Amino acid sequence: MSRDTHAGSSRMRLRGLIRKEFLQIMRDPSSIAIAFLMPVFLLLLFGYGVSLDSEHVPVALVVEQPGVDAAEFAAAFHQSRYFETAVYPSTKDAEQAMMAGRVNAIVVLRQDFAQQLRRKDGAPIQLIVNGVDANTARIVSGYVQGAWGKWLEHYALQRGLQLEVPVQMEQRVWFNSELRSRNFLVPGLVAIIMTLIGALLTAMVMAREWERGTMEALLVTPLSMSEVIIGKLVPYFILGMGGLVLAVGMALFLFEVPLRGSLWVLFAASALFLVTALGMGLLISTVARSQFVAGMVALIATFLPAFLLSGFIFDIGSMPGVVQAITHLIAARYYVAILQTVFLAGNVWSVILPNVLGLVILASVFLGVTWRKSRKRLE
Amino acid sequence: MLGRIYALVIKEFLALLKDKRSRIVLIGPPLIQLMVFGYAATFDLKNVPFAVYNEDRGVESRELLAAFDGSPSFSRVAQIMREGEIAPLIDGRQVLMVVHAGPDFSANLLGGKPASLQVIVDGRNSNTAMLAINDVRDIVERFNRDWMKQHGNSQPPAHIETRAWFNPNLESRWFFVPGIVGILTLLVTMLVTALSVAREREQGTFDQLLVTPLRPVEILIGKTLPGFIIGLAEASLIVLAAVFWFKVPLLGSLFTLYTGIVLFLLSGVGVGLMISSFAATQQQGLLGAFIFMVPAIILSGFATPIRNMPQLVQDITLLDPMRYFLLVLRGVFLEGMPFHLLIPQFWPMALIGIAAFSIAGWLFRHRMY
Numbered sequence: 001m002s003r004d005t006h007a008g009s010s011r012m013r014l015r016g017l018i019r020k021e022f023l024q025i026m027r028d029p030s031s032i033a034i035a036f037l038m039p040v041f042l043l044l045l046f047g048y049g050v051s052l053d054s055e056h057v058p059v060a061l062v063v064e065q066p067g068v069d070a071a072e073f074a075a076a077f078h079q080s081r082y083f084e085t086a087v088y089p090s091t092k093d094a095e096q097a098m099m100a101g102r103v104n105a106i107v108v109l110r111q112d113f114a115q116q117l118r119r120k121d122g123a124p125i126q127l128i129v130n131g132v133d134a135n136t137a138r139i140v141s142g143y144v145q146g147a148w149g150k151w152l153e154h155y156a157l158q159r160g161l162q163l164e165v166p167v168q169m170e171q172r173v174w175f176n177s178e179l180r181s182r183n184f185l186v187p188g189l190v191a192i193i194m195t196l197i198g199a200l201l202t203a204m205v206m207a208r209e210w211e212r213g214t215m216e217a218l219l220v221t222p223l224s225m226s227e228v229i230i231g232k233l234v235p236y237f238i239l240g241m242g243g244l245v246l247a248v249g250m251a252l253f254l255f256e257v258p259l260r261g262s263l264w265v266l267f268a269a270s271a272l273f274l275v276t277a278l279g280m281g282l283l284i285s286t287v288a289r290s291q292f293v294a295g296m297v298a299l300i301a302t303f304l305p306a307f308l309l310s311g312f313i314f315d316i317g318s319m320p321g322v323v324q325a326i327t328h329l330i331a332a333r334y335y336v337a338i339l340q341t342v343f344l345a346g347n348v349w350s351v352i353l354p355n356v357l358g359l360v361i362l363a364s365v366f367l368g369v370t371w372r373k374s375r376k377r378l379e
Numbered sequence: 380m381l382g383r384i385y386a387l388v389i390k391e392f393l394a395l396l397k398d399k400r401s402r403i404v405l406i407g408p409p410l411i412q413l414m415v416f417g418y419a420a421t422f423d424l425k426n427v428p429f430a431v432y433n434e435d436r437g438v439e440s441r442e443l444l445a446a447f448d449g450s451p452s453f454s455r456v457a458q459i460m461r462e463g464e465i466a467p468l469i470d471g472r473q474v475l476m477v478v479h480a481g482p483d484f485s486a487n488l489l490g491g492k493p494a495s496l497q498v499i500v501d502g503r504n505s506n507t508a509m510l511a512i513n514d515v516r517d518i519v520e521r522f523n524r525d526w527m528k529q530h531g532n533s534q535p536p537a538h539i540e541t542r543a544w545f546n547p548n549l550e551s552r553w554f555f556v557p558g559i560v561g562i563l564t565l566l567v568t569m570l571v572t573a574l575s576v577a578r579e580r581e582q583g584t585f586d587q588l589l590v591t592p593l594r595p596v597e598i599l600i601g602k603t604l605p606g607f608i609i610g611l612a613e614a615s616l617i618v619l620a621a622v623f624w625f626k627v628p629l630l631g632s633l634f635t636l637y638t639g640i641v642l643f644l645l646s647g648v649g650v651g652l653m654i655s656s657f658a659a660t661q662q663q664g665l666l667g668a669f670i671f672m673v674p675a676i677i678l679s680g681f682a683t684p685i686r687n688m689p690q691l692v693q694d695i696t697l698l699d700p701m702r703y704f705l706l707v708l709r710g711v712f713l714e715g716m717p718f719h720l721l722i723p724q725f726w727p728m729a730l731i732g733i734a735a736f737s738i739a740g741w742l743f744r745h746r747m748y
Contacts, residue, residue: 030663038670045674049692050683052506057686073537098544100720116537123537131546132713134554135422135510136684141541142513148539155536163535166526167443168493169519171512174469176502184504196669204662292578293400295665296570300408303673304562308416313682315507317475318425323418337472340503350471 013223017231025235034200035239039193039247046189047255052181054139056084060094060103063087064111073109073125076151082143098130105129105140175260175344186255187339188312190247191332194270195306197243198277199284201236203298206285206374225375229367233278240274251343261342265352269342272359273335279366280331286370306332334358383593387601395571395605405570405609409563413617416562417625420555420682423452424510430457430474432465437485443496443522447478452514469501476500476511488526545713556625557708558681561701564614564640565647565675569668571606572651576743577664580656595743599652599736606648614640621712630715639707639721642728646700649735656742675701703728 025031061077063070077085086103088094094106108126110116116123127144129137156163176183209215218228248266251257259266284301288294308314309323310332316324327333334355341351396402431444447453456474459465468474479497487494498515500508527534546553579585588598618636621627629636654667678685678692679701685693696702703724710716710724 028660028662030660030666034666042673045692045695046677049678049688049695051687052683054684054687099714113537118536120534122534125537125539127539127541129541129543131543131549132554132709133684134543134546134549134551137543137546137549138510138513142516144539145516148537152535152537164491164527165493166488166523167519168495169516170495170497171515172497172499173502173505173508173512174499176505176508179502179505179509181505184502184506196673200666200669204665208662288400290398290400291581291661292574293398293404295574295661295668296401296404298665299566299570299573299668299672300404300412303669303676304412304416304566307676308419311504313506314420314422315424315427315504315510317427318421318423319419323415326415327419341472344503345470348470350467 009222010227013221014227014231017218017223017227018234021231021235025239031201031236031239034197035243036246038197038200039243040250042193042196043186043189043247043250044254046193047182047186047250050185050189052135052185053179054136054143055082057082057105057136057140057143058084058086058103059140059144060097060106061085061087062089062091062094062106062108064090064109065113067114069114069117070109072155073113073151076147076154077107080143080147080150083147095128098128104136105144107144182255183257183344184340185313186251186257187343188310188336190244190251191273191310191335191339192303192306192312193247194240194244194274194335195277195302195332197240198274199281199298199302201240202232202278202281203284203294204291205232205236206282206370207288207291207294208285210289211291225371229282229371229374232282233275236278237271237274240278241271244270244274257343259343260346262347265347266339266342269335269338269352269356269359272356272363273331273338276331276359276363276366279363279370282370283366283373286373305330309333310336312336328358329362331359331362334362380597384597384601384604387593387598388604391575391601391605394575395609405567406613409567409613410616410620412566413559413563413620414624416559417552417556417621420552420559422506422510422551424507424514425451426454427452427476427507427511428456428474429453429476429478430459430465430468431455432459432462432477432479434482435480435484436482437489439485439488439494440480443519444478444480446518446522447515450514450518452511465499469499472501472503474501475507476515478515552625553627553713554709555681556621556627557712558679558705560614560617560621561643561679561704561708562676562681563617564610564643564704565672565701567613568606568610568644568647569651569672571609572602572648573655573668574661574664575602575606576652576655576739577658577661580658581660589743595740598743599740602652603648603736606651607644610644610648611640614644627712629712631711631717635716635718635721636707636711638718638725639704639711639728642725642732643700643704643707645732646728646735649732649739650700652739653735653742656739675699678702679705681705697727698731700728700731 061074063074077083091108097103098106106128113123127141129140131137152163173179252259284297285294288297309327309330316327337355338352341348395405433440433444448455457468465477469477477499479499481495484494496519498512500511502508543549576585579588622629650671654671655664658664658667678696679699685696706724707721710721
């Protein structure tokens with residue numbers, strides 16, 4: 001047999017297998033739901049729901065002795081969109097409100113606030129924050145500092161005082177100047193959702209064939225193991241890309257995340273990531289042998305690692321060395337880095353290429369191990 | 380009746396633990412994940428790489444920049460000489476920020492004019508950027524205070540004294556580790572329950588179970604107990620690790636904590652069984668488990684506050700048992716909240732559990748394939 005006809009018959013076999021997979025997918029609509037409905041539903045829910053931009057933080061302002069100075073200070077809080085200020089007459093009431101979770105912070109102006117303002121040391125303003133949510137506590141304390149600064153400027157201007165600030169910090173935030181958290185959360189969410197979809201589509205596929213004994217039937221045909229794997233991959237890849245186009249479209253047009261890199265880099269990287277995610281599903285499915293165990297592994301190994309270890313929300317650089325090393329095993333880590341860069345910064349090859357390499361390595365490992373494990377089981 | 384339930388529980392445990400792989404999957408990963416996630420989930424910056432671009436020749440700028448080297452948040456990885464070097468460093472993610480002092484920094488400072496310190500931050504992860512800016516602001520403010528004290532300048536008319544309740548050093552790990560207790564408990568209950576009925580349906584053994592003398596309530600109890608017992612054991616283990624390994628203070632009473640854990644397990648197991656009995660195949664069971672678990676965790680207030688969500692999404696979170704459980708965990712761990720203050724969190728979990736169990740029991744009999 002010449003090589004040409006050999007290649008031709010291989011192509012035909014593959015086409016037959018892919019057609020069979022497609023027919024199977026069409027019969028159980030849950031795959032189509034996973035690929036098309038899930039990204040839309042989850043991205044809608046999370047894109048609107050997940051935000052780190054705190055506004056209208058409830059704050060208790062305790063004014064023990066009302067007066068002109070206190071009112072001026074309070075005005076800085078009432079004008080700020082960051083606060084929802086409630087005025088309390090005594091610290092005790094405010095503390096009760098904080099205990100009950102009605103306010104996140106307490107700002108206290110003491111009885112002698114007006115007198116102390118005129119002394120050399122200045123008046124102390126007490127700020128008590130609820131430290132349970134340390135991140136919000138820090139943000140709130142930053143906001144209070146901001147309101148204090150505004151008031152200080154106003155105070156000095158009115159009295160013709162010279163405010164002395166030795167060093168002034170000037171901040172410039174690149175790529176996201178308004179610090180809009182949605183701009184980085186939405187690309188990260190796309191990565192998490194695609195991880196789920198990739199694993200959900202394929203995690204059960206091989207296990208099901210083994211469990212039902214149809215894998216043996218497949219293997220007595222002239223199909224080679226690589227052809228079986230490709231045949232499984234292609235239909236789900238096409239489905240997954242459909243879902244991905246939807247997700248990226250929503251990120252761009254619904255959530256208005258700016259796209260500063262090029263669309264083709266975005267899709268090329270996404271296609272590569274999808275192959276990796278599907279490969280992970282196939283690997284789970286092959287190693288687990290039963291659908292039951294495959295399902296459990298998929299629950300454990302996909303969502304939470306992608307959520308917590310991908311750099312989606314927690315900075316990888318701040319994790320201890322061992323944990324940083326573990327993040328290298330998480331495909332979403334590379335994809336999140338690529339997405340955040342391509343969306344917000346542009347085609348920065350020094351970021352994209354190493355991460356693409358990481359994905360290529362992971363994908364080869366996943367598919368390679370799947371291939372080996374499947375072959376061995378025949379012997 | 381007790382004998383029948385006992386037999387079913389034994390059978391369920393065997394089905395879960397007989398297979399070596401499923402045994403490993405059930406016990407190993409949650410504990411490993413606790414260790415890994417416990418260290419990963421933090422908003423405290425550590426050794427963030429930054430570069431210094433100092434055009435000033437004075438001692439003062441060097442003094443201020445030395446304060447950055449002393450901070451655990453930052454670690455200096457580069458010293459640059461030209462403005463053109465900033466962009467490649469930040470674009471390529473080699474540094475998160477560049478701190479820039481202009482040529483007249485010291486002169487301005489000594490001359491009583493405001494000296495400006497420019498901070499250029501990579502905003503790709505805007506939360507990390509904001510945290511870095513906050514840390515820089517703290518350093519600059521401390522420098523200013525010392526400077527004014529040393530040079531006898533007049534103080535501003537008022538200053539802020541900050542105190543944090545419940546978590547004086549604002550360690551974000553104290554916030555996240557109790558949250559991880561909740562996440563992993565949910566994960567374990569999903570592992571045990573979400574596929575249990577679906578598997579029997581797919582293999583046809585559920586019909587056999589229905590024709591035995593077992594009543595649906597008994598089947599429900601038999602299916603519930605393994606998930607409940609395994610969940611309780613793992614939750615206890617995770618709580619122990621949180622207290623003794625991560626050293627998160629546990630101020631409240633164990634009774635209050637366990638009331639929360641038991642109610643949360645009931646709602647989690649209930650929802651898991653409901654999903655499982657709704658699914659015709661294990662694939663659908665897995666899909667259902669994800670569709671419940673992923674929003675339940677992301678919208679629970681674990682990482683991003685519920686208060687920041689739009690009202691509609693906030694209303695949706697009322698259906699999420701994790702939301703209540705997280706408040707119980709953080710309240711009991713960090714605030715030492717007494718039982719009666721947590722009743723508003725307890726009853727919704729109980730309600731979700733009862734509703735889910737009723738639906739699951741109904742589906743047992745009415746969903747036939």
